[in-house]
Amino acid sequence: MNIETWFLVIYFVAMAGIGLWTLKIGSKGSEGYLLGGRSLGAAVTALRLQSSSMSGYMFLGAGSLAYTKGYFSLWYAMGDIGGGVLNLSILGRRMRKLSQILGSLTSIEYLEHRYPSKWIRAIAAPVALFCIFFYVMSQFIAGGRGLEMVTGIPYAWALLVAVGVIVFYTFLGGYLAVAYTDFVQAIIMLIGMVWILIGCLQAVGGWTAGNEAVGQINPNLLTMWGPDGIESVQWGVIVGAVLVFSIGYMGWPHVNVSHMAMKRPSVARRASLYATGFNLLFIPAPYIVGIMALILLPTLDNPELAVFQVADTVLPDFAVGIVMAGIMAAIMSTADALLLQSGTIASQDLFQRFFKRDMSDKQSVWVSRFTVLVLAIIGYFVAVNDPPAVAEVVIFSTTVLGAAFVPVYIAAAWWKKANVPGAIASMIAGTVSSVVWELTGLVDVTGVDPMGVGIVFSTVALILVSLATQRSHPVPAHVLEAMKETDKIGAIPASMLTGQNDSLAGQVPKDA
Amino acid sequence: MFGLPTATVVIIFGIPAIWVIYTLVFVFLSRGWKAEDVAEDQALANDADGRGGGAASVKGNGGAA
Numbered sequence: 001m002n003i004e005t006w007f008l009v010i011y012f013v014a015m016a017g018i019g020l021w022t023l024k025i026g027s028k029g030s031e032g033y034l035l036g037g038r039s040l041g042a043a044v045t046a047l048r049l050q051s052s053s054m055s056g057y058m059f060l061g062a063g064s065l066a067y068t069k070g071y072f073s074l075w076y077a078m079g080d081i082g083g084g085v086l087n088l089s090i091l092g093r094r095m096r097k098l099s100q101i102l103g104s105l106t107s108i109e110y111l112e113h114r115y116p117s118k119w120i121r122a123i124a125a126p127v128a129l130f131c132i133f134f135y136v137m138s139q140f141i142a143g144g145r146g147l148e149m150v151t152g153i154p155y156a157w158a159l160l161v162a163v164g165v166i167v168f169y170t171f172l173g174g175y176l177a178v179a180y181t182d183f184v185q186a187i188i189m190l191i192g193m194v195w196i197l198i199g200c201l202q203a204v205g206g207w208t209a210g211n212e213a214v215g216q217i218n219p220n221l222l223t224m225w226g227p228d229g230i231e232s233v234q235w236g237v238i239v240g241a242v243l244v245f246s247i248g249y250m251g252w253p254h255v256n257v258s259h260m261a262m263k264r265p266s267v268a269r270r271a272s273l274y275a276t277g278f279n280l281l282f283i284p285a286p287y288i289v290g291i292m293a294l295i296l297l298p299t300l301d302n303p304e305l306a307v308f309q310v311a312d313t314v315l316p317d318f319a320v321g322i323v324m325a326g327i328m329a330a331i332m333s334t335a336d337a338l339l340l341q342s343g344t345i346a347s348q349d350l351f352q353r354f355f356k357r358d359m360s361d362k363q364s365v366w367v368s369r370f371t372v373l374v375l376a377i378i379g380y381f382v383a384v385n386d387p388p389a390v391a392e393v394v395i396f397s398t399t400v401l402g403a404a405f406v407p408v409y410i411a412a413a414w415w416k417k418a419n420v421p422g423a424i425a426s427m428i429a430g431t432v433s434s435v436v437w438e439l440t441g442l443v444d445v446t447g448v449d450p451m452g453v454g455i456v457f458s459t460v461a462l463i464l465v466s467l468a469t470q471r472s473h474p475v476p477a478h479v480l481e482a483m484k485e486t487d488k489i490g491a492i493p494a495s496m497l498t499g500q501n502d503s504l505a506g507q508v509p510k511d512a
Numbered sequence: 513m514f515g516l517p518t519a520t521v522v523i524i525f526g527i528p529a530i531w532v533i534y535t536l537v538f539v540f541l542s543r544g545w546k547a548e549d550v551a552e553d554q555a556l557a558n559d560a561d562g563r564g565g566g567a568a569s570v571k572g573n574g575g576a577a
Contacts, residue, residue: 071520078523082531089538093545211515222516224523264552266545269538276535280528489544491551 004150007321008328011188012165015181015332019169022177038100038260040179042267046274047186048179048337049258050084050282053249054189055135055334056142057394058286059327063306066290070214070221073290075238077283079246084275087249087256092268094413094486095259101482101496107253107260107341108349111405114412115423116476118353123427125349127404128253131397132338132345133375138393139335140376140383143328149308150324156384162328167376170336170343171369175261178336185329190282192326196307197285199314200292207288213295221291240449244395248402248451250409254341342375343368396438403430403454407462415466416483419473422466430458 040048065073095110102113108128112121143166144159151158169177204210215222225233249255262268286307293306296313300306311323347367352359359367404427411418411426434454437443443450485496513521 071516071524074524078527081528082534085531085535085538089534089542093542208515215515222520224520264549266542266548269542269545272535272538276531280532284524284528489548491548491555 002151003317004321004324007318007325008147008150011325011328012161014184015165016168018181018184019171019177022169022180039176039263040258040261040267041263042270043274044179044183045258045262045267046084046088046271047278048182048333049087049255049271050275050278051182051186051189051330051333052178052258052337053083053245053252053255053334054282054330055394056139056146056327056331058189058193058283058330059307060142060145060304061394062286063290063293063308063310064303066287067293067300067303067306069226070218070291070294071224071287072221072226074284074287075224075241076245077287079242079244079248080283081276081279083246083249084279085272086246088259088268088272088275091250091256091409091413092259092262092271093265095256095409096262096265096268097486097492098413098482099260101485101492102479104260106344106348107256108345109353110260111408111412111423112353114479115408115418115420116479117420117424119424120420120427121349121353123424124405124408125345125353127427127431128401129342129345129350131401131404132254132342133379134393135397135401136335136338136342136375137379137383138397139331139338140379141393143331143335144383145305146308146324146327146331149305149312150320159380159384162331163376163380166332166335166339167372170339170372175257175340178340179258179261181336182333185333186278188322188329189326189333190278192323192329193282193285193289195315195319195326196289196311196323199319200289200296200310203314204292204295210292210295214291217294217298221294234447236446236448236452237443240399240452243449243455244399244402244451247406247455248398251402251405252398253345253401253405254337256409257341257344339372339376340368343370343372346371346375399438399449399451399454400431400434402451403434403458405430406455407459411462411466413483413486416475416480417466417470418462419466419469419475421469421473422462422464425465426458426462429461430454433457 062073062076065076098114099110102110104110104113108121108124111124112118140159140163143162144155147153147158147162148155153161169181201207201210204213211222218227220227220229223230224238259268262271289310290303290306293300293310297306297309300309308324308327311320311327315323347364351367352364356363407426407430408418408423411423431454434450434457437448437450437453442448442453482496485492516524
């Protein structure tokens with residue numbers, strides 16, 4: 001076994017160890033498994049939020065985009081850097097407080113409590129589950145490819161190991177395991193990525209020398225307009241690129257659950273500092289490494305391996321091991337969050353809500369675990385047989401998630417007139433418009449990104465339908481009360497806390 | 513600068529700078545959120561003393577689920 005493999009083995013054992021540890025310290029029951037008992041502080045919240053939203057895309061997709069498009073690819077980083085603070089400042093405190101007042105344990109359930117109708121969950125849960133499944137599959141593929149490259153073992157076996165470790169600790173410790181492993185993984189990711197960047201810049205003789213060399217290949221690669229120059233620039237794609245990873249975060253259920261698990265609503269404030277700090281250091285690095293790979297590895301067959309190959313080329317063996325652990329960390333920290341979210345949606349948002357309402361806490365946790373296992377097995381077989389390109393899958397699934405859910409999450413916390421018909425219309429309009437835009441090739445024809453189109457459609461639908469149906473479908477009084485309480489800076493009165501019950505559309509305050 | 517066109521430099525340093533400013537402004541404007549923690553600590557202390565009526569953000573919904 002080479003030294004890189006040893007580092008990965010140590011890393012995998014450490015992650016599994018955290019899973020076992022959280023199994024011991026975690027609180028029991030659904031709130032313990034799904035939200036870590038709402039006990040997480042600012043650093044864990046911020047780094048969990050960031051690492052779970054970064055994904056293997058940062059090591060495969062970002063490098064590939066940079067290798068083929070040069071500095072144009074940094075438009076994605078420009079949005080991404082602000083994604084964390086935007087999410088925490090707009091949703092953080094309010095979503096934490098409102099979700100607790102309404103007694104919500106999952107980010108989809110929160111939507112149904114805020115917009116009380118079973119149709120909210122009946123639409124949101126399948127859309128989220130579908131997108132998250134494809135997203136998690138892309139993480140499996142990234143993990144398998146990474147392991148294959150480092151260890152030399154065949155892709156199918158490498159994939160099996162990567163999936164096995166992720167499932168193991170997600171299965172055991174639930175949200176707490178995912179949050180703490182994500183926290184550790186964010187730090188490993190940062191160390192790994194900064195190390196590659198430093199090694200890479202040293203190898204090309206510094207950033208300026210590297211840029212000059214890239215300019216000799218094609219001067220347009222140094223511009224923000226793409227390899228074909230400003231004449232061919234698609235402004236809609238640029239706007240979409242910035243939107244996907246800034247505003248788009250606010251529509252991702254597996255990321256938004258971080259707000260609900262915060263120890264206190266005010267945690268969002270300090271978490272924003274950690275999030276922006278982490279993003280500034282981490283996010284631009286894979287793009288710059290991908291660009292510099294044009295000089296170091298000019299004949300690379302698969303651009304998705306640019307960051308991997310650069311690490312292998314410029315770093316000593318022991319450092320490659322740590323870097324590879326960082327790469328696996330990025331992949332696994334997203335995959336575990338997605339898997340847990342999938343299990344949560346299947347058990348809480350679909351099975352318990354629509355099929356077996358009298359399910360106990362313990363049964364619910366086991367259904368969630370079983371779902372994690374089943375999805376992992378299906379994901380493994382799809383990924384091993386016909387692996388699609390990681391970047392494409394990630395961008396497509398996150399685009400649909402963002403288009404479908406960004407307006408309903410923001411309005412849930414801020415707009416008191418947002419009602420059930422508005423939310424349903426918004427989710428449908430966002431999903432359909434972004435999928436149609438993507439699948440019919442309108443992106444190429446119009447030059448407008450499907451995320452931008454989807455968000456415009458879903459926002460307009462939410463506003464128009466909510467306003468048009470205010471009389472027929474007023475926002476329930478207990479929801480308005482909860483929102484008013486959320487506006488206030490202060491402790492939640494005990495009388496405001498609703499118990500979670502199975503007739504979710506009829507949640508009322510305990511003393512009502 | 514750095515062997516890059518001026519527009520590239522302006523964009524790749526300017527937009528992150530905007531995010532940094534946004535973060536600092538947010539942290540400044542939300543400085544009053546500390547009061548929420550104080551209120552919750554007080555409410556929890558009241559609960560512990562048996563004076564009731566308290567609040568719950570840090571307690572989670574506990575058994576409500």
